[in-house]
Amino acid sequence: MAAVLRKLIQGRLPALAGVLCRRSGNEGHLFLNSSGSTLMQPRCGYSSPTESVIVEMDKATGVALLKLNIPPVNSLSLPLLTELAIVLDKLEMDKHCRGLILTSAVPNIFSAGLNLFDMMDKPNEHYSEFWRAVQEIWIKLYGSSLANIAAINGSSPAGGCLLALCSDYRIMANNPHFTIGLNETRLGIVAPFWYDILQWRVHHPPPCLHLFVMALVFRLHVHHPSAMTKVTRAYSTELKISVSYVKQPINWRSHEIYK
């Protein structure tokens, strides 16, 4: 899985798909569309380019690969946020799903953040609906019971950066052309208060958080189940701490305890 993630963050998504496909015996790819229906794919492949969130479920590992797929820049528009919310709900309810990796199908771009056109020249009702959709994604991702990793395989400014912060863990491609950060402050847009909680979590990870990720890696390593069992048993306390850290309840004051 470590090799798989490495390939993923290098932007070699087809290679990842191939690996997952081999592991799942050429039958593990599950596609969800916005209406929530699922389609089994008989062989390794990608869903239609019109799908704004491509979901590839590896049945062998229970890990869903979610690829944002709205060229040119995966801006977080109301339709994309709505589709993502439906997909996250479906995965949360799927008892076979144990984790998800959020990434992009658009070359060189993870997400350009909130869709600027959803924030101008619209009636007030639209702004309410849009903002509700934004907050819903934060709550669904941050509050997800699934282990989730953001594989940032391209630039990720503003809301794209915040989207990645909603995940339990982030891995970003080491490419000097990929930018990440809160550039929206230059537009006078201020990140909401809960950003502080997310930021704190990233800047002050407990040492065992990396262990948590290692455990994920081992867990996904279906070919070495005994190694996985040994690791998780040996570090069970650390794992519990890590899991409770990344899944801590949303509380404005909760970051205080890590100071």
Ligand SMILES: CCCCCCCC/C=C\C/C=C/C(=O)SCCNC(=O)CCNC(=O)[C@H](O)C(C)(C)COP(=O)(O)OP(=O)(O)OC[C@H]1O[C@@H](n2cnc3c(N)ncnc32)[C@H](O)[C@@H]1OP(=O)(O)O
């Ligand atoms: C969702 C839950 C978690 C998130 C919670 C967020 C809550 C946060 C609340 C507030 C803070 C956040 C605010 C925002 O996100 S405001 C959006 C700010 N975003 C930006 O400023 C990004 C600007 N874009 C870029 O920097 C670049 O476009 C790029 C680096 C992403 C890509 O560069 P490049 O490949 O060179 O492409 P182009 O610049 O040529 O762009 C192509 C095309 O795309 C349009 N576009 C770019 N960004 C956006 C956008 N955010 N919304 C809509 N459209 C966008 C761009 O205009 C071009 O269009 P074209 O001219 O018609 O081709």
